[in-house]
Amino acid sequence: MPELRKGPLVGRWVIVAPERGRRPSDFRVEAAPEVQPKEGCPFCPGNEHLTPPEVYRVPGPGGGWRVRVVPNKFPALSDYPALDPAPQGPFLRLNGVGAHEVVIDSPDHAHDLDGLSQEQVELVVEAWVHRLRALGERFHYVQLFRNHGGGSGASLSHPHSQIIATPLVPPEVEGRLKAALEHWRRHGTCVVCTLIEKELSSGVRVVEASERFLVLTPYDSRFPFELSIVPRFHSHDFRSMNPKDRAAFAATLRRTLARIKRLLGDIPYNLCLQTSPTPKGDWPGLPVWYHWQLELLPRLTRPGGFEWGTGIYINPMPPEEAARHLREVVRGG
Numbered sequence: 480m481p482e483l484r485k486g487p488l489v490g491r492w493v494i495v496a497p498e499r500g501r502r503p504s505d506f507r508v509e510a511a512p513e514v515q516p517k518e519g520c521p522f523c524p525g526n527e528h529l530t531p532p533e534v535y536r537v538p539g540p541g542g543g544w545r546v547r548v549v550p551n552k553f554p555a556l557s558d559y560p561a562l563d564p565a566p567q568g569p570f571l572r573l574n575g576v577g578a579h580e581v582v583i584d585s586p587d588h589a590h591d592l593d594g595l596s597q598e599q600v601e602l603v604v605e606a607w608v609h610r611l612r613a614l615g616e617r618f619h620y621v622q623l624f625r626n627h628g629g630g631s632g633a634s635l636s637h638p639h640s641q642i643i644a645t646p647l648v649p650p651e652v653e654g655r656l657k658a659a660l661e662h663w664r665r666h667g668t669c670v671v672c673t674l675i676e677k678e679l680s681s682g683v684r685v686v687e688a689s690e691r692f693l694v695l696t697p698y699d700s701r702f703p704f705e706l707s708i709v710p711r712f713h714s715h716d717f718r719s720m721n722p723k724d725r726a727a728f729a730a731t732l733r734r735t736l737a738r739i740k741r742l743l744g745d746i747p748y749n750l751c752l753q754t755s756p757t758p759k760g761d762w763p764g765l766p767v768w769y770h771w772q773l774e775l776l777p778r779l780t781r782p783g784g785f786e787w788g789t790g791i792y793i794n795p796m797p798p799e800e801a802a803r804h805l806r807e808v809v810r811g812g
């Protein structure tokens with residue numbers, strides 16, 4: 480059974496999930512194969528019996544499917560009966576109650592989101608919204624993320640995203656909430672809305688500005704070519720997008736991944752959605768001062784001892800230069 484643990488020294492949460500691999504040989508460092516074969520892929524059509532029963536499906540032609548969502552076979556958090564949370568000395572322990580799901584983009588084994596049709600990516604975004612809403616009714620926070628390529632944490636190469644629902648608001652999210660609330664108290668404005676105005680007026684970190692979304696390299700980028708996709712309209716919650724905005728978001732995401740691929744090749748990356756906690760998360764007034772965004776983190780560099788020791792990242796690529804390179808990429812040119 481997974482467990483959430485917090486120790487007395489740093490106050491950080493760790494999920495201990497022994498089901499995900501416990502033989503020493505499970506941890507040998509191996510380069511993940513770039514593309515795994517279709518044969519035996521649990522996410523390919525015809526192999527549906529290899530995954531747990533699906534919780535969401537967009538039907539496809541001939542009794543098939545276009546998008547599937549299934550519980551993760553080796554969940555980091557899962558629905559287990561409540562455990563006694565009594566602290567044992569300095570050690571705080573919560574049982575790993577939560578949910579862990581996999582969103583399978585499409586029956587296509589090989590193509591990432593930028594290689595799928597606009598309509599297909601809209602279906603993926605709709606599946607994300609649907610599952611974030613459903614899990615948000617039961618848990619404090621729901622994290623959507625995507626690991627693509629060797630070195631990103633991905634263990635299966637068939638394109639997919641994952642969703643983990645947690646019984647607490649994670650510290651990274653709490654840090655952002657506190658910063659946004661602090662800005663609101665001082666200035667009476669949403670910090671991200673203010674930032675969008677500033678970024679648009681200078682333009683140096685803007686990669687793309689469409690009617691509804693802004694793509695930029697964050698001022699404090701931790702990684703080379705780190706990107707944020709931010710709605711230009713104020714919105715605290717990814718789940719609240721209407722169908723028109725979902726379509727615009729899907730188009731922006733496709734274009735952005737295509738830009739990255741055109742400039743850098745099929746590199747490993749992570750997507751992390753930063754959105755509002757659910758009402759269970761209990762942050763009163765949040766809709767006026769919080770603003771969601773999607774982070775795209777290329778995995779070209781690996782955090783080393785300094786980063787782990789200090790939490791300060793060394794980024795060899797100034798975000799202003801990264802934005803210039805990404806702006807100059809012409810799709811298909």
Ligand SMILES: [Zn+2]
Nearest residue numbers: 520523588637
């Ligand atoms: Zn596959």
Ligand SMILES: [Zn+2]
Nearest residue numbers: 669672713770
């Ligand atoms: Zn805002």
